[in-house]
Amino acid sequence: MSIDVRNVTKTFRTFTALHEINLHVNTGELIALLGPSGCGKTTLLRILAGLEGPTTGAILLNDQEVTDRHIGERGVGFVFQHYALFRHMTVFENIAFGLRVRPRSTRPTNETIDEKVRELLKLVQLEWLGDRYPRQLSGGQRQRVALARALAVEPTVLLLDEPFGALDAKVRKELRRWLRRLHTDLHVTSVFVTHDQDEALEVADRVVVMNKGRIEQIGTPEEVYEHPASPFVYDFLGGVNLFHGRVHEGRVQVGDLNLALREQSGIPDGPAIGYVRPHEIDLHRHPGEEGAIEALVGRIQPVGAVARLEMVRTDNGELIEGEVSQQQWRELALSTGERVYVRPKSLRVFPEPVE
Amino acid sequence: MTTGVLSLDKGTSRIASTVAEPVLVRLALILVSLTFLGLFLFVPLAAILFEALKHGLGTYLASFQEPDAIAAIQLTLLATAIALPLNVVFGLSAAWAIAKFEFWGKQVLITLIDLPFSVSPVVAGLIYVLLFGLQGALGPWLAAHDIKIIFAVPGIVLATIFVTFPFVARELIPHMQAQGKDEEEAALVLGATGWQTFRRVTLPSIKWSLLYGVILCNARAMGEFGAVSVVSGHIRGETNTMPLHVEILYNEYNYVAAFAVASLLALLSLVTLAAKSLVEWTSSVEQKENRP
Amino acid sequence: MSILLKQPTVLPGFGLTLGFTLLYLSLIVLIPLAGLFVKTSALTGEQFWSAVSDPRTVASYQLTFGLSFVAALLNAFFGVIIAWVLVRYSFPGRKFVDALVDLPFALPTAVAGIALTAVFSVNGWIGRYLEPLGIKIAFTPLGVLVALTFIGLPFVVRTVQPVLQDLEKEIEEAAASLGATRWKTVTRVIFPEVFPALLTGFTSAFARALGEYGSVVFISGNMPMRTEITPLLIITKLEQYDYAGAAAIAVVMLVASFILLLIINGLQWWSGRRQVAF
Numbered sequence: 001m002s003i004d005v006r007n008v009t010k011t012f013r014t015f016t017a018l019h020e021i022n023l024h025v026n027t028g029e030l031i032a033l034l035g036p037s038g039c040g041k042t043t044l045l046r047i048l049a050g051l052e053g054p055t056t057g058a059i060l061l062n063d064q065e066v067t068d069r070h071i072g073e074r075g076v077g078f079v080f081q082h083y084a085l086f087r088h089m090t091v092f093e094n095i096a097f098g099l100r101v102r103p104r105s106t107r108p109t110n111e112t113i114d115e116k117v118r119e120l121l122k123l124v125q126l127e128w129l130g131d132r133y134p135r136q137l138s139g140g141q142r143q144r145v146a147l148a149r150a151l152a153v154e155p156t157v158l159l160l161d162e163p164f165g166a167l168d169a170k171v172r173k174e175l176r177r178w179l180r181r182l183h184t185d186l187h188v189t190s191v192f193v194t195h196d197q198d199e200a201l202e203v204a205d206r207v208v209v210m211n212k213g214r215i216e217q218i219g220t221p222e223e224v225y226e227h228p229a230s231p232f233v234y235d236f237l238g239g240v241n242l243f244h245g246r247v248h249e250g251r252v253q254v255g256d257l258n259l260a261l262r263e264q265s266g267i268p269d270g271p272a273i274g275y276v277r278p279h280e281i282d283l284h285r286h287p288g289e290e291g292a293i294e295a296l297v298g299r300i301q302p303v304g305a306v307a308r309l310e311m312v313r314t315d316n317g318e319l320i321e322g323e324v325s326q327q328q329w330r331e332l333a334l335s336t337g338e339r340v341y342v343r344p345k346s347l348r349v350f351p352e353p354v355e
Numbered sequence: 356m357t358t359g360v361l362s363l364d365k366g367t368s369r370i371a372s373t374v375a376e377p378v379l380v381r382l383a384l385i386l387v388s389l390t391f392l393g394l395f396l397f398v399p400l401a402a403i404l405f406e407a408l409k410h411g412l413g414t415y416l417a418s419f420q421e422p423d424a425i426a427a428i429q430l431t432l433l434a435t436a437i438a439l440p441l442n443v444v445f446g447l448s449a450a451w452a453i454a455k456f457e458f459w460g461k462q463v464l465i466t467l468i469d470l471p472f473s474v475s476p477v478v479a480g481l482i483y484v485l486l487f488g489l490q491g492a493l494g495p496w497l498a499a500h501d502i503k504i505i506f507a508v509p510g511i512v513l514a515t516i517f518v519t520f521p522f523v524a525r526e527l528i529p530h531m532q533a534q535g536k537d538e539e540e541a542a543l544v545l546g547a548t549g550w551q552t553f554r555r556v557t558l559p560s561i562k563w564s565l566l567y568g569v570i571l572c573n574a575r576a577m578g579e580f581g582a583v584s585v586v587s588g589h590i591r592g593e594t595n596t597m598p599l600h601v602e603i604l605y606n607e608y609n610y611v612a613a614f615a616v617a618s619l620l621a622l623l624s625l626v627t628l629a630a631k632s633l634v635e636w637t638s639s640v641e642q643k644e645n646r647p
Numbered sequence: 648m649s650i651l652l653k654q655p656t657v658l659p660g661f662g663l664t665l666g667f668t669l670l671y672l673s674l675i676v677l678i679p680l681a682g683l684f685v686k687t688s689a690l691t692g693e694q695f696w697s698a699v700s701d702p703r704t705v706a707s708y709q710l711t712f713g714l715s716f717v718a719a720l721l722n723a724f725f726g727v728i729i730a731w732v733l734v735r736y737s738f739p740g741r742k743f744v745d746a747l748v749d750l751p752f753a754l755p756t757a758v759a760g761i762a763l764t765a766v767f768s769v770n771g772w773i774g775r776y777l778e779p780l781g782i783k784i785a786f787t788p789l790g791v792l793v794a795l796t797f798i799g800l801p802f803v804v805r806t807v808q809p810v811l812q813d814l815e816k817e818i819e820e821a822a823a824s825l826g827a828t829r830w831k832t833v834t835r836v837i838f839p840e841v842f843p844a845l846l847t848g849f850t851s852a853f854a855r856a857l858g859e860y861g862s863v864v865f866i867s868g869n870m871p872m873r874t875e876i877t878p879l880l881i882i883t884k885l886e887q888y889d890y891a892g893a894a895a896i897a898v899v900m901l902v903a904s905f906i907l908l909l910i911i912n913g914l915q916w917w918s919g920r921r922q923v924a925f
Contacts, residue, residue: 012654051540051657071657072546084537088559098545101555153545376829381736388732389744391725395797396750398772399762406765445671452665457653464668466912470676473904473911475858477878478897481885482679485686490890492682516675539658549659571752578755580861585882598757598861605761605865614765617758624753631753632746 001062001075001156001189002027003048008057010043010213017043019213021057028187030180032194032204036236040213041193042081042161048191049078049159061157077150077188079160083142085134091145092130095120098153120148123182140171147179151186160192164199176203197237201225209233231350234275241281241320243274243293244352252349255315256291259347271352276344278308278323283332284341292341295320297334302326311340403621406614418615426592427600427616430508434583434596435576438515442572443565446523450561451553454531455539465528471520479517480585483510506588511596514582519572526568530561563638567631574627578620683901686894698895707877708899710788715856718795723849726803727841733804734811748805751798756861763794764866786868791876794862799852806848810841847914854907858900 003025010018018040025031033041046052048059050071058067066074086094093100095117099108108116121127124144134142143163150158163179164172180203183190194200200207201221209216209224209232217229228234235242245254247267252259254274261267284292295311298319302308307329311320320342324332334340376384408415418424449468453461471479485491487504497504504510538560542552558565580598587594589603597616604613649655649662687695698704733745751759767774767784774784784790814837822832860878867874875883877900884893 049544051544053655071543072548076544078541078544080537080541082537084541086538086541086556086560097542097547097555101542101545101547101551149541149545375735384728384732385736385738388725388729392729392744392747394773395793395800396747399759399766399797400750400754402765402772403758403762441671445668448664448671449668451660452668455658456656456661456665458651458661458665459653460651464672466908467672467676469908470680473854473858473908474680475860475878475897475900475904477860477881478683478858478900481881481893481897482683484885485890485894486679486682488890490888492685513675517679520675536658543657552658553660574753578753578758580755580757581859581878584860585885598755601755601757601761602865613761617761620755620758621762624750624755624758627753628746628749631749632742 002060003157003189003191004058004060004063005044005048006058006060008044008047008054008059010040010047010052011055017213018047018054021213021215023208023215023218025189025191027189029189030183030203030205031191032200032207033191033210034194034197034200034207034236035210035216036195038212039210041195041210044210045159045161045191045193048157049076050074051078075153075156077153077155077158079143079146079150079158079163081161081165083134083146085142085145085149087134090131090133091121091126091137092117094134094145095149095152097149116152120152123151124148138171139167140175143167143175147182151188155188158188158190160190162194163192164194164196172199179203201237209236211236228275228348231273231275231353234348239278239321241276241278243276243347245272245274245349246270247272247349247351252347254347255293255313256287257293257343258291259344261349267349267351272349273352274344274347274349276347278321279306280345281320281322281324282343282345283322283324283328283334284343285332285334285339287341288343290343292343293320295340295342297336297338297340300334300336302329309334311342314339400621403614403618406610407618409614410611414611415615415618418612419619421612423592423595424600424612424616427595427597428619430511430594431577431596431598433508434512434515435573437512438519438576439569439572441516442519442523443569445520446527446568447565449524450527450531451557453528454534455536468521468524468528471517474517476518476579476581477585480514480582483513483517483586505586506590506594508594510586511583511594514586515576515579518579518582519576522572522575523565523568526564526571527561530564531557534560563634563641567634567638570627570630570634574624577623680901683894683897686891687898690891690895694891695895698892699899703871703875704877704880704896706872707875707880710791710874711857711877712903714788714792714795715799715853715859718792718799718856719849719853721792721796722799722803722852723845726800726848726852727807727845730804730807730811734808748801751800756798756859757865759797760794760862760865763797763862764790767793767866785866786870786874788867788874790866790868791863791874794866795856795859798859798862799856802852802855803845803848806844806851807841810844811837814840843914843917847911850907850911850914854904854911857903857907 003023005021005023008018008021009016021040021044033044035041043052047054050066050069054067058065060066061074086097089097096113099113099116102108117130118127121130124147126141126144126148129137129141129145134145137145147160147163164175167175176199192203201224204221206218206220207224208218211232217224217233219227219229224233225237228237234240243254245252246269247261248269250261252261252272252274287294294314296314298310298312300307300309306323306325309322309324311322312318313320322342375381419428449464452458453465484505486493487497487510488494489498489505491505504513538556539552542556543549547555578598579596580602583596584599584602587596587599589595589599591603595603597620601613601616601620604610604616651665652661690698729748733741733748764771764785766772767777767790769775769778769783769785771785777784782789784793818836819832822836823829827835858878860876860882863876864879867876867879869875869879877896881893881896881900884890884896
């Protein structure tokens with residue numbers, strides 16, 4: 001089932017949580033709403049579920065307007081951040097709940113419910129835990145029970161609020177892969193909220209990056225990572241170096257470095273900021289013809305496939321992070337305190353935002 | 356062996372003395388506490404039993420066969436049977452509104468709910484006399500329609516409701532506030548109706564607090580004296596509750612019977628304390644298990 | 648009702664539950680209480696003043712407020728010690744003693760009244776040993792004090808106890824490691840933590856004692872000007888069909904209770920916890 005969000009605005013008294021949000025989710029897609037806390041992603045998810053109403057705008061499921069339809073009649077499954085399992089019910093009863101509360105005319109027989117719950121327990125690999133109480137489960141197990149409970153009502157849309165937020169790092173990675181596989185099998189249109197960019201990039205078909213109640217960018221993980229649409233997306237997707245410079249006639253000047261702007265970007269002359277990821281940096285022992293940023297090598301972490309190093313710019317003391325392959329690292333043979341020349345392979349330039 | 360124990364004691368007490376008091380101080384404090392509690396709680400409690408059984412078990416049991424005593428017990432049970440369910444419904448209703456919604460004037464409402472606790476029982480009785488009594492605001496109208504509230508059973512029920520008004524609500528409100536509304540939202544998303552959500556999700560998770568409130572409410576309803584005394588009119592066999600019956604017997608110097616009925620009320624309070632401890636213990640065990 | 652909501656919500660039942668709550672609160676509590684003020688307003692200022700300030704009434708205020716204050720002080724002192732003993736020390740029967748502390752809440756006041764009278768009268772279990780010393784308790788102001796102390800006993804214990812329980816031992820260890828003696832640690836570190844709760848408990852006990860009736864009437868002897876408490880005076884006026892006079896004194900009591908309720912609310916806000924006692 002497809003989801004359409006049309007011009008949705010949400011205000012809480014004086015605070016505007018969402019500004020004119022427009023979003024289309026295709027049937028069977030897995031979408032991540034990514035952003036820092038307070039960006040409105042959870043509010044958007046709750047509006048999709050019907051837990052909140054939009055101040056203005058409309059929600060459509062399969063091209064049918066559901067904005068005013070009651071939460072229980074939307075056919076959505078919702079997995080709460082802290083799971084919201086019914087603490088006085090067994091795992092089995094938690095999963096069966098959605099079926100048991102149906103009106104008599106559409107309620108399945110006890111045998112059917114039984115069968116269905118066992119199926120779901122098997123799906124989430126918790127067959128042997130049916131008669132336990134939520135308090136007796138680990139975080140990861142609770143998460144899977146919450147998911148099974150949401151799936152029991154055969155929702156056409158699955159919504160998950162920070163599904164891995166409360167778990168420790170290892171369980172988190174396992175569950176991520178498991179969720180991705182599950183989605184491939186079930187193919188339910190799914191939207192999940194996260195503040196963890198790795199999670200969004202690894203699991204989702206498309207990522208919606210949000211900031212201050214607005215959508216900054218919608219795209220596949222590759223698109224948002226490789227071609228961030230705004231400084232915010234660049235910043236938020238993480239591990240990025242920022243340079244302040246000036247644009248003049250299609251070239252940008254950062255310290256002693258002077259680069260031609262890559263494309264016809266239409267950036268006006270004036271102050272600008274450039275972004276470059278640590279692995280997109282070339283390191284040299286000598287300044288080249290185009291000039292380079294001079295820095296001193298600081299802390300070095302030669303662990304794993306790449307060597308990470310911190311460098312301090314000699315002109316303004318700002319920190320630069322770099323990543324080079326082990327092979328390159330051996331060739332350069334740098335050590336702490338040595339002078340190095342930094343040149344970005346590609347620098348993404350934006351006009352300096354006016355505060 | 357004695358020296359061993361002593362030296363061990365000395366050793367540990369020297370280490371522990373940073374965060375504990377010397378043994379003598381401890382003993383003194385325990386002694387002071389137990390004496391104070393013994394004098395004020397234990398001795399009076401024992402005195403009730405002693406006075407009631409002074410002339411043997413036969414006289415004691417005979418006190419309960421008096422028609423007036425039976426009538427008093429029945430009236431107490433009746434007033435409680437009306438006041439308790441009403442206050443439970445009120446408590447659930449108030450706690451639902453206060454704990455699950457954000458609205459203007461909530462803090463004022465919480466304070467108002469506690470109000471009956473700070474009103475003297477005598478004043479509680481008085482306000483109903485002023486409203487429904489013969490000289491009261493509605494008195495002439497009630498008299499004209501031959502409805503008796505004051506010096507009759509309805510007045511006793513009203514006074515009982517007033518003094519036990521906050522018990523259930525004030526146990527439920529903080530508990531339900533702490534629980535939040537995630538579980539209710541989850542139930543609604545799963546298609547439950549409002550009533551199903553309350554019945555199957557909310558109610559089971561507040562059962563201990565509810566029971567706790569009911570126990571306290573029940574004890575006060577059965578034991579109330581001041582407020583009921585003002586509205587009762589002390590008509591033997593008709594408007595006397597158990598505590599009022601105790602007063603009448605006592606004032607007639609019928610001490611054995613007075614203490615016999617009193618012993619029944621004292622037993623009720625001991626059962627209340629035991630039930631209260633049990634509920635506290637059970638719910639704390641459950642809470643511990645609920646912690647991840 | 649929904650106009651009162653700060654934000655819309657999917658949970659049902661707001662109008663129904665708040666509506667019922669307000670209706671029930673108004674019918675049982677607010678309207679009858681308002682009736683008291685209406686009744687009093689029928690009096691002229693002079694009548695009101697003479698009703699609330701005649702010597703017998705003033706004597707009852709002095710007795711009620713004075714002894715309630717002393718009883719609350721006694722309970723504050725012993726309450727802190729009892730709470731401390733119950734939280735920090737283990738001794739046989741501690742659980743039992745802990746449960747018994749709530750007895751004054753659970754025991755009907757009339758029962759408490761006759762039991763205390765029996766124990767403290769001149770031939771009672773305790774009274775008989777005090778009589779030769781020239782101390783009479785039953786039917787004297789001391790008897791009133793005993794009753795008021797009894798009914799206020801659990802308040803301080805039950806407000807201070809949870810605070811002591813939550814107190815982290817590390818704070819005391821830190822104080823000790825910084826060279827504080829045990830006495831200094833108790834007075835400078837623990838006491839300030841406990842103080843807001845102690846004050847809340849004290850005020851609650853005081854408020855409860857002001858309105859108390861059942862446990863006092865049996866032991867006090869009810870002698871006008873000497874052992875007559877204000878709630879009893881209200882009943883006496885009622886029995887003489889002086890409804891306006893009773894209402895006037897009740898208003899004074901009620902205003903005193905409201906002020907105390909506000910103080911308690913303020914204290915609870917200050918100490919950041921709700922009162923646990925009933």
